[in-house]
Amino acid sequence: MKETITPFSYGNEDKIHEETNPRKFYQFYVGIDIGASFHVASCIKFDAFLDPKGTAWKRTKTLKFNSDSSGIGEFLAALKQIELQFELAQKDFLILLEPTGGHYSYLVQQVLLNEGYDLYQVENKAVGEFRKNNLGITEKTDSMDAKVMSYMGWHKQLHPHMQGVTLLRPQTVLQSLFRTVMRDRWYLNVQLTRRKNQVQQLLKVTHPDLGKAFKSLGSTSVMKLVLDYPTGLHMKESSEEELYKAISKSGAKKVAKQAAKTLAEIMPNTVAVPVEHLVGRQTWVIEEALRLEESIKLIDKEIHNLLWGVPEKGVLPHPYTEILLSLPFVSENIACTLIGVIGDIERFNTYKEFKKYLGASAENKQSGTSVSGTRQTYSGVRDARRVLYQIAFIVIASGKHNPTVFKAYYDRKVEEGMSKKKALGHLCGKLANLIYSLLKNNQKYDPVIHAAAIGVKLEDLNAKVNEEPLLLN
Structure with a gap:
């Protein structure tokens, strides 16, 4: 097989791609x-x-x-009873379940793993799509979804290269904690943004002139100042010196004067x-926003400890931390x-x-048996998918002043006539x-090696900051 080197490759992926699990058939399939x-x-x-007739499995x-x-x-x-009845062992069962609802699946998942069963996760959306698209079943019940998962396990073993079904080993509780913590932070940030927007709306009535002194009315320092001066009328009789002390106390020392x-x-x-x-509501909303900010700070501290460990407590850093943070534009939140x-x-x-699981792969645009092109997968x-797009947007936005191979790849696709939206999807895939x-090679990102692998010199990228983007050959 001819070896090809694509952008974002260190040149030794062929061996990685050849690794596949041997096919194994089971006596019972559990969903x-x-x-x-x-x-x-x-x-x-x-x-x-x-x-x-294809109905026996549906009647179980x-x-x-x-x-x-x-x-x-x-x-x-019930599983033990089946083992005794058919003289089987745990290795004769293949169990599939959904990673649904936060921690709801953790307990049964861990118990089954401790018992020695082969257990895999299948994405919730994949179950619905397989039920409707592959089996033509519109019935949506807990019982039917469990049977469909059993069918998916059998079908995947029969057709191991089937694209519609991806079976993954379940994460450990610690690994899943990373995802849960980041989900919590995202929810809190959404709530904080909403509260800050409410504060700015209220200040249009209670403090219509505050915007002339501060750029952002939703900043922490402004909200703390408003707690001391709920309306412009409370501030009306204050001297410049009193205002200076109050603003400094709120945390805006640089602009206080x-x-x-x-x-x-x-x-x-x-x-x-x-x-x-309105004043009463404004006070409550500000206090809630400040509380949310403190909660986010605590979560950020927890994220840092998850990534880098806590040596005094014997908690080691996560092995992927340094590798992911070696990539440009990857923050601790993105790494987590x-x-x-x-x-x-x-x-x-x-x-x-891996790309399909992350939602960065391409799929055919299909109507019946007609294929009209490709698009980025919805699965x-x-x-x-959100953080990959976030990285891609940062790469593109900072490309003029901080040129990278990633930006060069995006420019190349656009120059070839690809739409910017599609080029963005290609960048996420790369x-x-x-x-x-x-991660497979346990290797940190090295921009010099990366650039050399595709025939680009970093000094050439840096030399053309104010010129036309450098296109990859």
Whole structure:
């Protein structure tokens, strides 16, 4: 096979791509639909899928069991009963479940792994798509989804190279914690942005002139200042010196002098309206925003400890931390998100499987049997797709002043006539390829090696900062 070197490759990916798991057939295929209070499991024998009419597997009964200790114990007892009846062992069962609902799947997942069963995760969206597109079943119930997962496990073993189904080893609880923490931070940040927008709306009534002294009315220092001076009328009688001390106390020391002077000049003529219920709501919203900011700071500290460890407590750094942070434009938050999504790179057999899981691969635009082109897949983990696009946007935005091979690749695609949106998707795909290669090889990103691998010198990129973008050959 002819060896090819593509951008974002160190040239030795062919051996990596050849690694695949040997195909293995099981006696029973188990699917578990995860819920908050209870789970639903199906256990279907291999022979049931060979029914010529294709209905035997649909008629199998399912087991509904609680998500507590007694319920999981009941499920394990049912599996043990089948083992005794058919003289089987744990290795004769293939179990599939969804990574649904935060921590809901952790307990049953860990118990099954401790018992020695072969267990894989399948994305929630993939189950629905397989049920409708491959099986033509519109029925959406917990019982049917459990059976469909059993079918997916059997079908994947029968057709190991099938593109529609990706089975992944489950993450450990620690690995999943990375994803949960970043999801929590994202939710808190959304709430904080909403609260800050509410503060700025309220200040248009209670403090209409505050914008002349501060660029951002949603900043922490401005919100703290407004707690001391709820309306412009409270600030009207204050001297410039009093305002200077209050602004400095709120944390805006750099602009305190100029802001105090500006406010002292304009506040005597303010037309702010002291509506009591608006002032009360404004105070509550500001206090909530400040609380959210403190919560985000605590989460950022936890993220740092997850990545770099806590030596005094014997907690070691994560092995992927230095590798991911060696990439340009990757922050601790982005690294934590990627680790949470990836878990262990050994869960993925090929870079194509990895790209699809991250939502950075291409798929055919198809209507019936007609294929009209390609598009970026709608599947994959949205957290990973979001951070890949975030990196790509930063690369493009900073390209003029901080040229990189990534920006050169994007420019090349645009020059070839590709739309900017599609070129952005290609860039995300190449970033995913690079991350896969680095983690598989346990190797930090080296821009010199990277540039040399595709025939580009870094000094040439830096020399053309103010010229036309350098295109890759």
